[in-house]
Amino acid sequence: MSVRLPPPGPPPRRPFLHNRSSPQVPIVVWLIVAVAALPVLAFATTAAVAVVGAATVVVAMHRMLTDAVITHTVHPNCPAPGAYPGQNQDDDYCADRSGRVILRGVHITATGLRPGAGRTTCAAVTYRSHHDKPLPITVGDWQLRTPEGTLLPHRAGTLRPRSLAAGAHLKATVCFTTSPVPGRHVLTVDPKGWDRFRGVWFLTHSTTPTPPAT
Numbered sequence: 001m002s003v004r005l006p007p008p009g010p011p012p013r014r015p016f017l018h019n020r021s022s023p024q025v026p027i028v029v030w031l032i033v034a035v036a037a038l039p040v041l042a043f044a045t046t047a048a049v050a051v052v053g054a055a056t057v058v059v060a061m062h063r064m065l066t067d068a069v070i071t072h073t074v075h076p077n078c079p080a081p082g083a084y085p086g087q088n089q090d091d092d093y094c095a096d097r098s099g100r101v102i103l104r105g106v107h108i109t110a111t112g113l114r115p116g117a118g119r120t121t122c123a124a125v126t127y128r129s130h131h132d133k134p135l136p137i138t139v140g141d142w143q144l145r146t147p148e149g150t151l152l153p154h155r156a157g158t159l160r161p162r163s164l165a166a167g168a169h170l171k172a173t174v175c176f177t178t179s180p181v182p183g184r185h186v187l188t189v190d191p192k193g194w195d196r197f198r199g200v201w202f203l204t205h206s207t208t209p210t211p212p213a214t
Helices: 027-071
Strands: 092-094 100-103 106-115 120-129 135-137 142-145 162-164 169-177 183-189 198-205
Touching: 092 100, 100 198, 106 183, 106 198, 120 142, 120 198, 142 169
Parallel strands: 092 198
Antiparallel strands: 100 106, 106 120, 120 169, 135 162, 142 183, 183 198
């Protein structure tokens, strides 16, 4: 009597690994990638250095050209450099034929040096503002130099420290100690805090007293 054996069952399953680790890349592969990337990195570095160098050169050239232009700029109404004492060829704005200087939208004129009260020399000045805001003015903005370049001290005048309103028109006198010499004097106005330029007038000092008004 023969004995029947049961049929063989399915092969056992391999257990499922939930935390299977990633395959490890051989170190040789990383070395190959690094060597291949070296030319790219070298080119990028060279390009960046070239761009920075070119930008530096451009900035340096711009500064050099700007400085050259500024250094040699003379206002059209001003004479050649060194033509008058105290000249600042970068910032001087010499009066036009009408005796007018325009600083920050303010039209300023100055006329005639005449003996004033006591031992003074005075100039008549006017301001006409086309600026949109009030601007401070004072007699301290003004200076008078003799032909030799001596600064004359301020003396009494009608110009008082004030705020020049937008659209205002003002007439006043600025006075200095009497000049000891006749001839061409240099009168300047250098507004404090609202314009870098300086107005310049060439006025002839007269020793003849101003005739009284009739």
